[in-house]
Amino acid sequence: xxxxxxxxxxxVGAALFVIGLIGFVIRRNLIVMFxxxxxxxxxxxxxxxxxxxxxxxxxxxxxxxxxxxxxxxEASLALGLVVLLYRHKxxxxxxxxxxxxx
Amino acid sequence: xxxxxxLILPELILxxxxxLLLFMGIGKSVATRKSAAAIALLALIAAxxxxxxxxxxxxxxxxxxxxxxAIRLYEFGQYFKLLVCAVGILLVLLAWPSSSDAQGNxxxxxGTEASEFLGLMLLSLTGILLxxxxxxxxxxxxxxxxxxxxxxIMVAISRPTAVAQEAAIKYFFIGAMAAAVMxxxxxxxxxxxxxxxxxxxxxxxxENGAIGALNSWQMLAVMAVLLGLTYKIAAFPMHFxxxxxxxxxxxxxxxxxxxxxxxxxxxxxxxxxxxxxxGTWIAPxxxxxxxxxxxxxxxxxxxxxGLLQFNIKRLLAYSSIAHSGYMLVGLTALLYAHYAPSLHSxxxxxxxxxxxxxxxxYLAAYGIANVAAFGVLSLLPAAGAQSPGSSAETLDxxxxxxxxxxxxxxxxxxxxxxxxxxxxTVGFFGxxxxxxPAWKAQLGGLVIITVINAAISAGYYLRIVGTMFLRPAATVxxxxxxTSQPPRxxxxxxxxxxxxxxxxxxxxxxIFPTTQALSHLASRSTALEGSTAxxxxxTAATPDH
Numbered sequence: 212x213x214x215x216x217x218x219x220x221x222x223v224g225a226a227l228f229v230i231g232l233i234g235f236v237i238r239r240n241l242i243v244m245f246x247x248x249x250x251x252x253x254x255x256x257x258x259x260x261x262x263x264x265x266x267x268x269x270x271x272x273x274x275x276x277x278x279x280x281x282x283x284x285e286a287s288l289a290l291g292l293v294v295l296l297y298r299h300k301x302x303x304x305x306x307x308x309x310x311x312x313x
Numbered sequence: 314x315x316x317x318x319x320l321i322l323p324e325l326i327l328x329x330x331x332x333l334l335l336f337m338g339i340g341k342s343v344a345t346r347k348s349a350a351a352i353a354l355l356a357l358i359a360a361x362x363x364x365x366x367x368x369x370x371x372x373x374x375x376x377x378x379x380x381x382x383a384i385r386l387y388e389f390g391q392y393f394k395l396l397v398c399a400v401g402i403l404l405v406l407l408a409w410p411s412s413s414d415a416q417g418n419x420x421x422x423x424g425t426e427a428s429e430f431l432g433l434m435l436l437s438l439t440g441i442l443l444x445x446x447x448x449x450x451x452x453x454x455x456x457x458x459x460x461x462x463x464x465x466i467m468v469a470i471s472r473p474t475a476v477a478q479e480a481a482i483k484y485f486f487i488g489a490m491a492a493a494v495m496x497x498x499x500x501x502x503x504x505x506x507x508x509x510x511x512x513x514x515x516x517x518x519x520e521n522g523a524i525g526a527l528n529s530w531q532m533l534a535v536m537a538v539l540l541g542l543t544y545k546i547a548a549f550p551m552h553f554x555x556x557x558x559x560x561x562x563x564x565x566x567x568x569x570x571x572x573x574x575x576x577x578x579x580x581x582x583x584x585x586x587x588x589x590x591x592g593t594w595i596a597p598x599x600x601x602x603x604x605x606x607x608x609x610x611x612x613x614x615x616x617x618x619g620l621l622q623f624n625i626k627r628l629l630a631y632s633s634i635a636h637s638g639y640m641l642v643g644l645t646a647l648l649y650a651h652y653a654p655s656l657h658s659x660x661x662x663x664x665x666x667x668x669x670x671x672x673x674x675y676l677a678a679y680g681i682a683n684v685a686a687f688g689v690l691s692l693l694p695a696a697g698a699q700s701p702g703s704s705a706e707t708l709d710x711x712x713x714x715x716x717x718x719x720x721x722x723x724x725x726x727x728x729x730x731x732x733x734x735x736x737x738t739v740g741f742f743g744x745x746x747x748x749x750p751a752w753k754a755q756l757g758g759l760v761i762i763t764v765i766n767a768a769i770s771a772g773y774y775l776r777i778v779g780t781m782f783l784r785p786a787a788t789v790x791x792x793x794x795x796t797s798q799p800p801r802x803x804x805x806x807x808x809x810x811x812x813x814x815x816x817x818x819x820x821x822x823x824i825f826p827t828t829q830a831l832s833h834l835a836s837r838s839t840a841l842e843g844s845t846a847x848x849x850x851x852t853a854a855t856p857d858h
Contacts, residue, residue, distance in 0.1 A: 228497055231493070235486075235490050241482070245486070248489040248490050248493055251490070251496075251497070252493050255493065255496040255499075255500045258497070259500045259503065259504075262500065262504035262507070265504075265507075268507060268508075271503060273451060273509075274509060277451050277455055278454075281492070285462070285489050289489070292465070292478070296482055299478065308483075311479055311556075311557035311560055312557075
């Protein structure tokens with residue numbers, strides 16, 4: 212019973228997603244927080260590819276490629292924003308940014 | 314089977330204009346940059362006309378779909394396209410760039426970045442139009458992200474202050490997380506059926522007899538998608554960013570944020586609910602209860618936190634959370650009508666139709682009043698002037714301005730009355746069209762919560778109006794008074810935008826035929842599938858009551 216079945220892939224996808232979510236909540240470094248959201252996206256991508264292979268259609272793979280596009284767009288945006296913020300405060304700690312409160 | 318390109322003509326116009334504007338931003342000549350706003354305006358008008366032509370072609374319940382079924386047009390989507398283009402015109406006028414030394418609205422000091430800024434604005438609006446057309450989860454996800462991604466940049470470049478950048482980074486990170494949660498939901502929705510087409514998904518639900526009884530994976534998927542979308546509409550579990558982001562962004566951008574992502578979120582939620590209920594609006598009770606709880610909490614949190622604010626933009630942010638809550642009441646009524654214990658089964662479809670009409674109408678009412686409120690705010694100067702060229706932020710800033718600027722004061726009063734839902738404004742009909750179906754669907758508890766919340770919201774809206782008219786102007790420090798002399802002549806574009814918005818609020822509230830016209834349009838647009846094309850969805854007998 213060493214064969215990989217759909218559930219194994221889904222478990223990996225869900226694990227990546229949850230690890231990303233936990234990382235997003237507990238880490239305060241802006242870059243690490245962004246990497247955590249990337250991890251969540253990749254968890255979803257694993258799900259999509261697994262389902263696509265399971266059903267034998269291309270929907271999942273096409274979806275995955277589009278997800279990668281979104282992830283790339285978000286990466287470029289995130290790095291730009293992080294550089295912008297770093298120039299202001301010389302730190303990547305998210306807690307340094309708390310002027311807006313209420 | 315119509316040609317794909319002709320189906321997405323409005324999107325092509327807006328997207329093409331957006332790319333053109335982004336290229337023009339590179340141009341060195343001032344003239345090209347100055348024409349940017351006019352091009353954006355023309356593109357929106359052209360997109361409006363194109364969408365209106367589609368709408369008239371679809372009149373009577375037809376559906377237009379392309380060969381791959383990725384785009385399906387029906388009246389529901391067209392309503393949102395027309396609404397978004399119309400409010401988009403007002404929003405572009407509100408953000409009309411002016412050189413920083415000119416009188417007027419220097420809160421958007423994007424001088425050289427004007428055409429990039431407007432390009433991003435158009436890209437975001439293109440995203441909504443695509444959301445309204447999309448029939449495929451892939452396209453729907455891409456469209457929703459296209460709405461959000463440009464707004465992150467818009468917030469960051471809207472003001473040269475650290476506050477705006479802090480707002481942008483918060484908005485971006487929570488947005489990325491919410492997008493991932495939503496995508497997780499989409500991956501399971503795809504996984505339970507093997508199709509990414511929403512229409513095919515609905516058919517499959519119908520054929521499997523799974524209406525109102527999704528399996529646990531689908532439940533998980535729907536919850537994840539809804540959770541992700543509550544970020545877009547700023548509703549309960551993901552609402553907390555709204556205060557910070559709306560306060561940090563420049564006022565015209567805040568007006569944009571309060572309407573555009575919210576509309577996209579509601580379009581997407583309605584489409585997802587349509588797919589999982591196979592067009593019958595019969596959802597599992599867990600989802601109905603979830604919506605009930607989200608609606609009640611969203612309204613209450615938004616209004617109670619709104620009462621505590623002294624910054625007007627923050628206050629309007631919390632009120633925008635509350636408005637999402639009101640619209641969620643409409644969606645709850647839509648799904649609950651089937652379960653209402655003593656509602657006659659012949660009445661269910663009527664109530665569902667009314668409930669959805671209420672949501673559509675409310676979005677229009679909210680969008681217009683929102684433009685007027687933020688427009689007035691962007692014209693009033695900040696008393697302290699802590700950062701260069703900022704517009705009014707706090708209640709102290711606007712104290713007494715109602716008496717020195719009666720027209721602006723009255724405009725703000727009309728906008729606030731409409732947002733409260735007082736009669737003679739469009740907001741009254743908006744609330745009425747939401748509450749009546751909810752009452753008919755026997756959601757008595759939720760109706761009471763809504764009415765109490767509307768009363769609470771009157772508290773802080775009237776405080777804005779009261780501060781403007783009754784409180785004397787705060788004594789300003791002499792050094793700052795030079796920059797904050799109130800009598801600034803309003804720039805023409807902003808004045809036009811506010812005037813149009815206020816006239817619309819009043820016309821739709823007082824002249825009954827116009828109200829009726831809009832509500833008829835909304836009522837017609839509640840069909841998510843053309844009646845002629847949905848043979849498969851409508852012929853199968855409705856399941857047992």
